[in-house]
Amino acid sequence: xxxxxxxxxxxxxxxxxxxxxxxxxxxxxxxxxxxxxxxxxxxxxxxxxxxxxxxxxxxxxxxxxxxxxxxxxxxxxxxxxxxxxxxxxxxxxxxxxxxxxxxxxxxxxxxxxxxxxxxxxxxxxxxxxxxxxxxxxxxxxxxxxxxxxxxxxxxxxxxxxxxxxxxxxxxxxxxxxxxxxxxxxxxxxxxxxxxxxxxxxxxxxxxxxxxxxxxxxxxxxxxxxxxxxxxxxxx
Amino acid sequence: xxxxxxxxxxxxxxxxxxxxxxxxxxxxxxxxxxxxxxxxxxxxxxxxxxxxxxxxxxxxxxxxxxxxxxxxxxxxxxxxxxxxxxxxxxxxxxxxxxxxxxxxxxxxxxxxxxxxxxxxxxxxxxxxxxxxxxxxxxxxxxxxxxxxxxxxxxxxxxxxxxxxxxxxxxxxxxxxxxxxxxxxxxxxxxxxxxxxxxxxxxxxxxxxxxxxxxxxxxxxxxxxxxxxxxxxxxx
Amino acid sequence: xxxxxxxxxxxxxxxxxxxxxxxxxxxxxxxxxxxxxxxxxxxxxxxxxxxxxxxxxxxxxxxxxxxxxxxxxxxxxxxxxxxxxxxxxxxxxxxxxxxxxxxxxxxxxxxxxxxxxxxxxxxxxxxxxxxxxxxxxxxxxxxxxxxxxxxxxxxxxxxxxxxxxxxxxxxxxxxxxxxxxxxxxxxxxxxxxxxxxxxxxxxxxxxxxxxxxxxxxxxxxxxxxxxxxxxxxxx
Numbered sequence: 082x083x084x085x086x087x088x089x090x091x092x093x094x095x096x097x098x099x100x101x102x103x104x105x106x107x108x109x110x111x112x113x114x115x116x117x118x119x120x121x122x123x124x125x126x127x128x129x130x131x132x133x134x135x136x137x138x139x140x141x142x143x144x145x146x147x148x149x150x151x152x153x154x155x156x157x158x159x160x161x162x163x164x165x166x167x168x169x170x171x172x173x174x175x176x177x178x179x180x181x182x183x184x185x186x187x188x189x190x191x192x193x194x195x196x197x198x199x200x201x202x203x204x205x206x207x208x209x210x211x212x213x214x215x216x217x218x219x220x221x222x223x224x225x226x227x228x229x230x231x232x233x234x235x236x237x238x239x240x241x242x243x244x245x246x247x248x249x250x251x252x253x254x255x256x257x258x259x260x261x262x263x264x265x266x267x268x269x270x271x272x273x274x275x276x277x278x279x280x281x282x283x284x285x286x287x288x289x290x291x292x293x294x295x296x297x298x299x300x301x302x303x304x305x306x307x308x309x310x311x312x313x314x315x316x
Numbered sequence: 317x318x319x320x321x322x323x324x325x326x327x328x329x330x331x332x333x334x335x336x337x338x339x340x341x342x343x344x345x346x347x348x349x350x351x352x353x354x355x356x357x358x359x360x361x362x363x364x365x366x367x368x369x370x371x372x373x374x375x376x377x378x379x380x381x382x383x384x385x386x387x388x389x390x391x392x393x394x395x396x397x398x399x400x401x402x403x404x405x406x407x408x409x410x411x412x413x414x415x416x417x418x419x420x421x422x423x424x425x426x427x428x429x430x431x432x433x434x435x436x437x438x439x440x441x442x443x444x445x446x447x448x449x450x451x452x453x454x455x456x457x458x459x460x461x462x463x464x465x466x467x468x469x470x471x472x473x474x475x476x477x478x479x480x481x482x483x484x485x486x487x488x489x490x491x492x493x494x495x496x497x498x499x500x501x502x503x504x505x506x507x508x509x510x511x512x513x514x515x516x517x518x519x520x521x522x523x524x525x526x527x528x529x530x531x532x533x534x535x536x537x538x539x540x541x542x543x544x545x546x547x548x549x550x551x
Numbered sequence: 552x553x554x555x556x557x558x559x560x561x562x563x564x565x566x567x568x569x570x571x572x573x574x575x576x577x578x579x580x581x582x583x584x585x586x587x588x589x590x591x592x593x594x595x596x597x598x599x600x601x602x603x604x605x606x607x608x609x610x611x612x613x614x615x616x617x618x619x620x621x622x623x624x625x626x627x628x629x630x631x632x633x634x635x636x637x638x639x640x641x642x643x644x645x646x647x648x649x650x651x652x653x654x655x656x657x658x659x660x661x662x663x664x665x666x667x668x669x670x671x672x673x674x675x676x677x678x679x680x681x682x683x684x685x686x687x688x689x690x691x692x693x694x695x696x697x698x699x700x701x702x703x704x705x706x707x708x709x710x711x712x713x714x715x716x717x718x719x720x721x722x723x724x725x726x727x728x729x730x731x732x733x734x735x736x737x738x739x740x741x742x743x744x745x746x747x748x749x750x751x752x753x754x755x756x757x758x759x760x761x762x763x764x765x766x767x768x769x770x771x772x773x774x775x776x777x778x779x780x781x782x783x784x785x786x
Binding site: 093096097100103104107110185186187188189201203205228230254255257262263264265267295296297298299300303305307308309310312 | 563564567570571574577578581582585586588589591592596598601604605643644645646647648649651653654655675677679680681682683684695696713714715729730
């Protein structure tokens with residue numbers, strides 16, 4: 082260790098410096114957790130502009146294998162696609178439309194450089210349009226009510242001291258029409274993108290092939306090593 | 317900065333003092349999270365006395381816009397209303413009565429003074445009486461089984477080193493009779509208070525008007541600024 | 552306080568030592584939380600070997616009152632029982648089999664010695680076999696689809712700097728066949744063990760009698776004192 086000499090010369094300063102780095106990591110973990118939870122609350126209330134502002138300019142968002150790149154891609158996804166479709170362009174919730182997806186079970190890793198981090202989360206969504214409001218959604222694609230279970234494996238970056246989303250990778254796993262359940266609901270394959278931008282004006286920049294829903298059960302790779310054995314995940 | 321001179325004179329002491337304040341904040345965030353999670357576990361087991369003891373004497377509890385103030389109000393809500401109604405005055409669970417509401421998705425902010433904090437949480441409740449136990453609940457208002465989705469925007473206070481609930485604001489958002497789902501269930505408006513104490517002997521001290529359930533989707537204001545832009549929420 | 556003299560002699564060193572112990576506790580709490588969340592993700596993907604490696608060699612796992620002791624017991628439960636039954640011996644997910652159980656609402660206490668900890672968690676499980684895959688599960692016990700609500704009261708140990716599970720105590724509370732709900736589903740008592748090892752080759756080493764499911768509502772004791780009154784839980 083080349084630090085030995087320094088440690089002997091300035092023991093208390095070195096101790097404090099090491100402790101400071103540990104506190105940096107703790108703060109980073111809580112900041113990333115807060116960032117992702119904030120994302121969830123904004124998206125649930127259709128605050129799509131606020132969602133896009135959580136991303137780095139060099140960020141990207143992946144939905145069901147469809148990759149939306151950079152500021153333009155992120156705005157295409159949340160503003161041109163979701164906001165136009167779910168709330169008819171309104172930035173905020175609309176009467177009768179539910180899309181709650183609590184953010185759960187974080188495993189967050191702040192990388193050694195302290196400026197990037199990875200986070201695994203999951204969610205269970207409750208979605209649908211209230212029966213009393215269906216008239217105003219007429220002519221849109223049919224809306225029922227459904228549960229959705231999903232995973233995230235995300236990346237975060239610290240820019241000028243502020244944690245932002247670098248790569249959000251949302252991976253729906255199973256759907257359940259409310260009256261049927263996850264076992265009796267056929268895969269909702271319509272959520273998987275098939276046409277890229279600009280052929281689809283709200284499509285992704287790239288499509289990662291092979292995305293499959295339940296009954297497929299493939300593992301979404303873990304960004305972290307096994308906490309006891311240190312074994313790195315091999316997909 | 318008036319601190320400059322001091323910093324030069326006692327660099328290591330100042331570094332440690334700043335680090336200590338950062339650790340104070342981290343501990344505060346985890347203590348508040350723990351406090352709210354503890355609240356959830358107690359309430360799920362009908363430990364209503366233990367719930368009231370989590371509040372500051374100057375605290376208040378708000379349910380669906382009904383404000384219960386101070387020690388007297390908090391005990392009226394949890395002991396005179398919930399405990400009398402749900403467990404017939406027994407402090408603890410009763411056979412056959414389920415009211416689980418996992419506490420989820422915390423966003424906690426310890427204020428700069430270190431003695432107050434805000435926290436946003438949500439929950440998904442599973443409630444109802446088991447069919448085998450319905451006889452003992454006869455004569456009470458009818459109990460079915462239902463899901464409930466809700467938000468909290470709470471305040472906490474540190475008194476003599478102990479974090480307590482200063483203001484719990486529970487905001488049910490949607491209900492779902494189990495067999496119908498959130499889209500087919502009419503608003504359970506009977507949970508919204510209409511008569512204050514003492515006219516209603518278990519009523520709130522004050523009612524904030526305008527409380528509405530789903531299909532209403534109004535945003536419950538965020539106590540925190542946007543984590544990237546710093547924009548403060550304007551309701 | 553016998554520390555007074557020392558504090559006066561080495562004030563900054565003592566301040567830093569106290570701060571270090573506080574950071575140790577914060578890191579311990581987040582490490583335990585991460586460990587339990589990691590457990591959840593592994594088990595959901597039927598990575599049973601990885602699950603067993605999260606335990607201390609002196610650990611134990613308790614399911615519905617059935618105690619599996621030490622390395623041999625833990626492997627009997629996860630490898631010989633769960634892996635053989637749920638995935639026919641395959642270490643990893645099988646097509647069509649869902650067993651998601653998000654880990655929620657942690658209350659974690661790092662003990663004063665810094666080498667052991669307790670944690671309360673809960674989960675809500677979604678389980679079942681997809682209708683399109685039922686043929687491959689023929690001849691097995693019937694699989695429907697169900698929700699399951701459960702609690703954990705676990706213990707953890709730090710060995711050579713690595714946190715491991717010392718005692719996992721999984722306590723299912725209620726089940727809900729998807730089409731019926733928790734109020735209309737009779738207790739799934741078949742999950743409660745009745746025969747110990749080796750009479751049952753995949754049975755527990757010991758059975759704690761008296762395990763009951765909902766409509767039973769007994770409190771699973773809290774490892775922690777009341778955060779405000781300091782009252783210790785008396786079961």
